[in-house]
Amino acid sequence: MKFVDEVRTYVKAGDGGHGAVAFRREKFIERGGPSGGDGGNGGSVVFVADPQLTTLLDFRYQQHHRARSGENGMGSDCNGRASEDMILKVPTGTLIRDANTSELLADLSDPGQRFVAAKGGRGGLGNMNFATSTRQTPRFAQEGTKGEERTLLLELKLLADVGLLGFPNAGKSTLVSRVSRARPKVADYPFTTLVPNLGMVQYKDNLSFVMADIPGLIEGASEGVGLGHQFLRHVERCKVLIHLIDLGAEVEGRDPVGDYEILNRELEKYSAELAKKPQVVAPNKLDLPDARARLEGFTAAMRERGFAVFPVSTATGEGLQALLDVTAEVLFTGRTDKLHVEPPEKPARKVALGKEQAKQAPAAKAPDRKAASKQAPAAKTPARKAVVKKAAAKKVPAKKAAAKKVPVRKAAAAKQAPAKKAASKKAVAKKAAAKKAPAKKAPAKQAAAKSARVKGRRS
Structure with missing residues (x-):
C-alpha cells in the first residue's frame, strides 16, 4: 500500500x-x-x-x-x-x-x-408555520x-513515542524488526526504507510504546538532497529520539562523529524544538571486525560532549536490552540522568595555558612598576608629602656618610700619587716652617732686651 x-x-x-406551500383539501374539513x-x-x-x-x-x-x-x-x-x-x-x-x-x-x-x-x-x-389569526392563508x-x-x-503526523534517526543503511529497520512484530523491508543498500514504519514494542510490566522508523537522512536533506527531511514531521510528536550511528561508515569514507554532527544540524534546520528532545546515542554494528576499535574513539568524543553511549548490534541483538531500558526510563519517568555524563578534565590544555600566563606575567608587571613610578611624584595629598619628607630625612645621614668617606678616597689617591707630588708637598711644608721661624725668634730678642735694661738699672 x-x-x-x-x-x-x-x-x-x-x-x-x-x-x-400547500393547503388542505379534504371533503369534510372546510377551509383546512x-x-x-x-x-x-x-x-x-x-x-x-x-x-x-x-x-x-x-x-x-x-x-x-x-x-x-x-x-x-x-x-x-x-x-x-x-x-x-x-x-x-x-x-x-x-x-x-x-x-x-x-x-x-x-x-x-x-x-x-x-x-x-x-x-x-x-x-x-x-x-x-406562518399562519396567524390575521393571516390564515399564507402563500x-x-x-x-x-x-x-x-x-x-x-x-x-504519525503518533509514535520513540523515533529512530540515522543515515541510510544504519540499521533502523532491523532494530524495529528486532524489538517489535513489525516487518519492514530490510536490505543492504541505501534508502531501503522509503516510508515511515511503526512498530509496537512490548516492554516489561505490561508497558508498551510505539517506535517509528524514519527514512535515512543525509547531509543537505533540508535542501532536498536524498529523500529530504519531509518525513521528519512524523517524529515531531516523539518524546525520545534514538540516534543510530553506523560504526562501519569509515569503509564508505564517513566518520561516525561527523555523522552525529550532521544529523543534529539537519534537525536544527528543520525544527529547533525537535533538536532539543532527549537523544539516546546508540552506535550500531558491533558485530563488524573493526567496529569495537572505532567504538573507543567515538565514545571518547561523545564523552567530551557530555553524552553517554549505548552500543548495540541490531544483527546479533547485543546491547538491545540496555538500549530499551534507558529509553523506557526516559519515556515513562522523564529522567534523563543516564543520557549525560560529566566531560573529562583536560590537564594538557591547563599546562599550556600556565606557560602562556608565565610568559605574559613579566610583561604585565613592567607597566605596573612604571606606572607606579610615574604616579608617585604626581601625588599632591598631605599624607603623600609627609611620607616624602620622612624619606628625604632618612636619606640625609647617608649623604653625610658619603662625605666622610671622601678623605679615605683622597688618602688612597695620595698613596698612589707619583713622587713629584710628594716632593712638592715637602717644599710647601719647608716654606711654612720658614715663615713660622721668625715668629719663634722674636720672643728671644725681646728677652735679651729686657735683661739689658735690668742690668742698666742696677748699675
Missing part, C-alpha cells in the same frame, strides 16, 4: 431543503388552511480519527467530497427528510488546515476524535440555507 502523508481535498456540505411542511437539513462533512488507518491514500484519488442535501417539505404537514452526515475517516494524528490561510483547524490526535469541517444547511420552514414558505464548502490540507 502506498504511503501518503499530505493531500489537498475539497469538501461541500449539503444544502437545506425548501419549505412547502395551510399544510406545507418544512425542508430537511443538509448533511455535514465530519472527519473522524481512526487508529486503524496509517495513510491518506484514499484522499489522493478522491479529492472532492460532497454531502447530500436535505429533502424539500411536502403537503399534508409532511416535512422533508434530513440527510446524514458524511463521515471521512483519517489516520490518528492528522492535522487539518485551511488551504487558503494555512490556519490550523483541528489536530485529530486521539482515536475517535471528530471535527466538523463543513456544516450542512438548515431546512426552510413551510407555510403552515409563501422559507427556502433552505446553503451548506458550507472549503478546500482543506490534510497533513499526517
Whole structure:
C-alpha cells in the first residue's frame, strides 16, 4: 500500500431543503388552511480519527467530497427528510488546515476524535408555520440555507513515542524488526526504507510504546538532497529520539562523529524544538571486525560532549536490552540522568595555558612598576608629602656618610700619587716652617732686651 502523508481535498456540505406551500383539501374539513411542511437539513462533512488507518491514500484519488442535501417539505404537514452526515475517516494524528490561510483547524490526535469541517444547511420552514389569526392563508414558505464548502490540507503526523534517526543503511529497520512484530523491508543498500514504519514494542510490566522508523537522512536533506527531511514531521510528536550511528561508515569514507554532527544540524534546520528532545546515542554494528576499535574513539568524543553511549548490534541483538531500558526510563519517568555524563578534565590544555600566563606575567608587571613610578611624584595629598619628607630625612645621614668617606678616597689617591707630588708637598711644608721661624725668634730678642735694661738699672 502506498504511503501518503499530505493531500489537498475539497469538501461541500449539503444544502437545506425548501419549505412547502400547500393547503388542505379534504371533503369534510372546510377551509383546512395551510399544510406545507418544512425542508430537511443538509448533511455535514465530519472527519473522524481512526487508529486503524496509517495513510491518506484514499484522499489522493478522491479529492472532492460532497454531502447530500436535505429533502424539500411536502403537503399534508409532511416535512422533508434530513440527510446524514458524511463521515471521512483519517489516520490518528492528522492535522487539518485551511488551504487558503494555512490556519490550523483541528489536530485529530486521539482515536475517535471528530471535527466538523463543513456544516450542512438548515431546512426552510413551510407555510403552515406562518399562519396567524390575521393571516390564515399564507402563500409563501422559507427556502433552505446553503451548506458550507472549503478546500482543506490534510497533513499526517504519525503518533509514535520513540523515533529512530540515522543515515541510510544504519540499521533502523532491523532494530524495529528486532524489538517489535513489525516487518519492514530490510536490505543492504541505501534508502531501503522509503516510508515511515511503526512498530509496537512490548516492554516489561505490561508497558508498551510505539517506535517509528524514519527514512535515512543525509547531509543537505533540508535542501532536498536524498529523500529530504519531509518525513521528519512524523517524529515531531516523539518524546525520545534514538540516534543510530553506523560504526562501519569509515569503509564508505564517513566518520561516525561527523555523522552525529550532521544529523543534529539537519534537525536544527528543520525544527529547533525537535533538536532539543532527549537523544539516546546508540552506535550500531558491533558485530563488524573493526567496529569495537572505532567504538573507543567515538565514545571518547561523545564523552567530551557530555553524552553517554549505548552500543548495540541490531544483527546479533547485543546491547538491545540496555538500549530499551534507558529509553523506557526516559519515556515513562522523564529522567534523563543516564543520557549525560560529566566531560573529562583536560590537564594538557591547563599546562599550556600556565606557560602562556608565565610568559605574559613579566610583561604585565613592567607597566605596573612604571606606572607606579610615574604616579608617585604626581601625588599632591598631605599624607603623600609627609611620607616624602620622612624619606628625604632618612636619606640625609647617608649623604653625610658619603662625605666622610671622601678623605679615605683622597688618602688612597695620595698613596698612589707619583713622587713629584710628594716632593712638592715637602717644599710647601719647608716654606711654612720658614715663615713660622721668625715668629719663634722674636720672643728671644725681646728677652735679651729686657735683661739689658735690668742690668742698666742696677748699675
